[in-house]
Amino acid sequence: MSELSNLLRQRLGAQTSAENNGAGVHPDADTLTAYSEQLLPRAERQQVVKHLAGCADCRQVLALSQVELAEAATQPVLQPVPVSWWRRVLAPTFGVAGLVATMAVIALLMVQNPHKSGPQQANKDSVGAPASGQQDSEAKASAAAQPETAANNAAKPESTAHNRPDSADRDSYRATGPGTGTSIAGLTGPKAGAPNRIASLATLATPAPPPVLAAGLRKQDFVNNAFFDTSNEDLIVGNQLPSAPQPMKSEARFNAATPGQIGSFSDIPANAVNGKSSVAILTPEPPKEHFGLSWEKTVIKGARHVIRSPFSAPAISSSSLTASAMLATPPKFSDSQKAAESAVAAAPAKTDSAGFAGSGAFSSASRHSLSSAETAAALWKVADGKLLKSFAQSAWEEARTPAAFEFTTVNAQGGQVWAGGTNAGLIHSYDGGNTWDLVKLGDGASGAIVSILFSGNHVQVTTSDDQSWSSADGGKNWARN
Amino acid sequence: MSSGPRPAEGVVITVRALFEKSGGERYGLTLHAFEIVLEQVAAKYLPGASNQQKLDLWRDLKLEELALARACAAGHDAAWSAFLTRFREKLYDIARGITKEDSSARDLADSLYADLYGTSEREGKRVSRLNFYMGRGSLEGWLRTVLAQEFVNRYRKTKRLVSLEEQAEDGVQFSAADPGPTAPVDGRLAAALDEALGQLADEDRLVLAAYYLDDRTLTEIGRMIGVHESTISRRLEKLLKGLRKGIMAGLVHRGMNRGQAEEALEADVRYLQIDISKKLQENRSATFQQQNKGSS
Numbered sequence: 091m092s093e094l095s096n097l098l099r100q101r102l103g104a105q106t107s108a109e110n111n112g113a114g115v116h117p118d119a120d121t122l123t124a125y126s127e128q129l130l131p132r133a134e135r136q137q138v139v140k141h142l143a144g145c146a147d148c149r150q151v152l153a154l155s156q157v158e159l160a161e162a163a164t165q166p167v168l169q170p171v172p173v174s175w176w177r178r179v180l181a182p183t184f185g186v187a188g189l190v191a192t193m194a195v196i197a198l199l200m201v202q203n204p205h206k207s208g209p210q211q212a213n214k215d216s217v218g219a220p221a222s223g224q225q226d227s228e229a230k231a232s233a234a235a236q237p238e239t240a241a242n243n244a245a246k247p248e249s250t251a252h253n254r255p256d257s258a259d260r261d262s263y264r265a266t267g268p269g270t271g272t273s274i275a276g277l278t279g280p281k282a283g284a285p286n287r288i289a290s291l292a293t294l295a296t297p298a299p300p301p302v303l304a305a306g307l308r309k310q311d312f313v314n315n316a317f318f319d320t321s322n323e324d325l326i327v328g329n330q331l332p333s334a335p336q337p338m339k340s341e342a343r344f345n346a347a348t349p350g351q352i353g354s355f356s357d358i359p360a361n362a363v364n365g366k367s368s369v370a371i372l373t374p375e376p377p378k379e380h381f382g383l384s385w386e387k388t389v390i391k392g393a394r395h396v397i398r399s400p401f402s403a404p405a406i407s408s409s410s411l412t413a414s415a416m417l418a419t420p421p422k423f424s425d426s427q428k429a430a431e432s433a434v435a436a437a438p439a440k441t442d443s444a445g446f447a448g449s450g451a452f453s454s455a456s457r458h459s460l461s462s463a464e465t466a467a468a469l470w471k472v473a474d475g476k477l478l479k480s481f482a483q484s485a486w487e488e489a490r491t492p493a494a495f496e497f498t499t500v501n502a503q504g505g506q507v508w509a510g511g512t513n514a515g516l517i518h519s520y521d522g523g524n525t526w527d528l529v530k531l532g533d534g535a536s537g538a539i540v541s542i543l544f545s546g547n548h549v550q551v552t553t554s555d556d557q558s559w560s561s562a563d564g565g566k567n568w569a570r571n
Numbered sequence: 572m573s574s575g576p577r578p579a580e581g582v583v584i585t586v587r588a589l590f591e592k593s594g595g596e597r598y599g600l601t602l603h604a605f606e607i608v609l610e611q612v613a614a615k616y617l618p619g620a621s622n623q624q625k626l627d628l629w630r631d632l633k634l635e636e637l638a639l640a641r642a643c644a645a646g647h648d649a650a651w652s653a654f655l656t657r658f659r660e661k662l663y664d665i666a667r668g669i670t671k672e673d674s675s676a677r678d679l680a681d682s683l684y685a686d687l688y689g690t691s692e693r694e695g696k697r698v699s700r701l702n703f704y705m706g707r708g709s710l711e712g713w714l715r716t717v718l719a720q721e722f723v724n725r726y727r728k729t730k731r732l733v734s735l736e737e738q739a740e741d742g743v744q745f746s747a748a749d750p751g752p753t754a755p756v757d758g759r760l761a762a763a764l765d766e767a768l769g770q771l772a773d774e775d776r777l778v779l780a781a782y783y784l785d786d787r788t789l790t791e792i793g794r795m796i797g798v799h800e801s802t803i804s805r806r807l808e809k810l811l812k813g814l815r816k817g818i819m820a821g822l823v824h825r826g827m828n829r830g831q832a833e834e835a836l837e838a839d840v841r842y843l844q845i846d847i848s849k850k851l852q853e854n855r856s857a858t859f860q861q862q863n864k865g866s867s
Contacts, residue, residue, distance in 0.1 A: 097760070097764060097836070098764070098779065098783050098811075098814065099783045099784065101761060101764045101765055101768060102768065102776075102779055102780050102783055102784055103784055118703075118705075119703070119704075119713055119716040119717045119720060120703075120704065120705040120706070120707040120708060120713060121616075121707060122708075122716045123707065123708025123709065123712035123713045123715070123716045124707035124708040124712075125708075126708070126712065126716075126794075126795070126797070127708045127709060127712050128797050129631065129707065129708055130707075136773065139773045139774050139777055140773040142773075142777045142780075142795075143773045143774070143776035143777040143780055144776075144780075146780070146784060146785065147723055149777070149780065149781055149785055149787075149795070150719070150723050150785065151716060151719040151720050151723050152716075152719075152795050153719075153781070153785070153787055153791050153794075153795055154669045154715075154718075154719035154722060154723070155669075155712070155715040155716040155718070155719040156715075156791065156794040156795065157715070157794075541630060543584075543585055543588050543589075543630070544588065545584070545587055545588035545591050545592075548584040548587065548588060549584075550581055550584050550585055550588070550626075552623075552626070552627075556623065558581055558622075558623055558626070560580060560581040560584050562580070562584070569580065571580065571581035571582075571622065571623075
């Protein structure tokens with residue numbers, strides 16, 4: 091069909107230029123704006139379309155004035171440019187360090203778990219996890235029963251019992267001690283014991299260790315000190331080796347880990363908040379599949395979340411919130427500004443904010459607007475002939491009204507609510523819809539109420555039969571205009 | 572019902588209510604001034620309208636923004652500070668969206684700023700362009716449109732460098748640039764296509780023109796019409812099919828048989844190639860899609 095398009099170009103060009111010479115008046119900026127915001131009455135819209143079809147200039151103005159939706163949509167993604175910059179520049183060095191830091195966090199967890207597991211864990215597990223805070227004499231006795239492995243692994247801290255064994259080493263012998271290389275515990279053991287070594291590696295690789303690393307290590311030290319503090323009395327004094335750990339069931343370890351404990355690590359990535367910290371490097375994809383442990387996922391997810399939030403968490407505007415949460419019928423316009431238009435009448439708590447409602451709450455039924463400033467107040471709308479009311483974010487509920495007629499429009503301001511329906515039905519509430527007065531328009535009133543305007547006691551009502559009724563006394567007496 | 576010297580009670584009530592809704596008082600606008608603005612809007616868009624028609628028009632206005640704009644134009648400080656807070660940065664953003672380039676965007680926005688503030692004087696009075704805002708669309712949308720007009724004006728090939736609003740005010744509307752003589756096609760083919768085009772709805776012709784003449788993307792056209800781009804895509808397809816059918820019918824009607832008609836369509840197009848590229852260039856320069864041709 092390409093042959094047609096070429097021909098089309100030519101004839102369209104010829105036609106539009108011919109039309110243009112007779113087209114005359116261009117729509118002004120207001121009309122064009124109203125057109126693109128779909129606010130024009132049908133007849134006028136047709137006129138504008140007709141003009142646009144023949145006027146390249148106006149088409150260009152219209153196209154240029156459109157909101158750049160694509161750009162707006164990608165903005166939240168484009169904004170965290172600093173992150174990608176950091177990544178690009180620092181990935182070679184901090185990428186490794188990031189992995190290390192992640193491992194450190196995992197190791198930290200491993201270290202902390204037993205400490206936090208408490209006595210119940212030790213009791214439940216008859217073998218007795220040596221990591222549990224309460225290492226009783228039984229455990230020591232059984233530890234002595236397996237001196238070989240223990241001695242091997244505990245060779246480093248042998249120096250003295252007064253000398254507190256290095257935390258990582260302690261951890262490593264404890265983890266590897268059981269020698270259950272095939273179990274998950276055995277898998278994780280070396281990693282758990284690794285931080286010190288890896289940390290020193292990282293220090294070599296990166297002259298200035300990232301804060302998170304230091305933080306992680308400090309944290310780990312602290313954790314282990316605490317562990318040793320509690321179990322210090324159980325350590326054998328003198329030149330004896332520290333007690334060897336018991337082989338432990340893997341479930342015991344992992345049962346000990348509850349997601350709640352992991353929360354204590356959330357303070358580590360918090361460094362990233364200032365936007366400078368290299369914690370951003372924690373973002374490399376977590377090795378989710380590595381251990382298959384649910385709590386690991388939790389940690390890493392948490393870390394990512396904290397890091398990402400300052401940069402890339404999309405700002406949820408209150409208007410979009412209200413648009414999605416409060417409008418029963420989803421807005422058909424993509425522009426959020428247009429989305430504010432819906433059959434919703436807002437009842438602002440303060441008259442001060444009423445000005446913002448300005449444009450819409452005063453217009454016809456289909457065009458009551460909802461401004462985000464008023465979302466806290468009661469909201470009114472008409473849908474399917476029903477009068478609906480909503481407070482803040484709660485769901486729409488049908489208002490209790492004295493007469494059940496098919497509602498067509500509602501206007502609310504503060505506690506004052508006016509709602510109209512078919513057959514010139516009109517009700518009014520002074521107290522936000524708790525009590526209603528049935529209002530009778532003058533004789534001869536007919537048609538559905540299409541708009542209600544009021545200001546204090548002055549009320550003006552228009553019906554679909556093009557009648558206009560006004561009242562100066564809050565609806566007691568009506569005069570037809 | 573008729574608008575006499577004393578407006579009907581309903582109008583008075585409405586105007587007062589509208590004024591309250593607009594919050595014009597905050598910006599230093601008086602009820603009387605607001606009433607004048609409303610009447611001005613009605614006079615512009617519905618000359619000689621009944622009260623009811625006026626009320627309908629007024630109800631649909633962006634009252635708050637209208638009040639803000641007009642209070643700015645009248646030189647009220649509160650209004651200006653509110654306006655700057657809301658639109659200062661936005662204006663630059665919009666300009667950047669239009670020019671796609673920073674420095675010319677600043678230039679464009681700044682010149683509009685000057686207009687909005689009212690640097691030009693008429694009879695000793697500062698005339699702000701905000702006086703031309705009628706509140707039919709949103710103020711932001713209006714600023715967008717005005718900036719776009721300014722941009723198109725600025726890079727228009729012709730001598731017209733006056734702003735559209737000023738021309739509108741003077742009653743002089745610009746007319747499109749003369750696209751020059753169009754190359755003659757086979758009379759029957761052109762006539763058949765013209766006929767087919769003439770039977771299209773205005774909106775369909777708008778879609779075709781935007782797509783084929785302005786080289787707009789489907790997304791852009793969708794936004795112009797207010798529908799989704801996929802709708803445009805389907806519509807274009809349907810339109811082309813219909814047009815082709817219409818042309819064939821037209822050619823047959825003009826005495827060709829079907830085979831000849833097919834042939835004419837294709838042969839003529841091959842013959843047309845050169846003309847079309849020329850034609851396209853004319854259109855391009857007319858709409859200033861070629862930046863390098865722009866001169867201010």
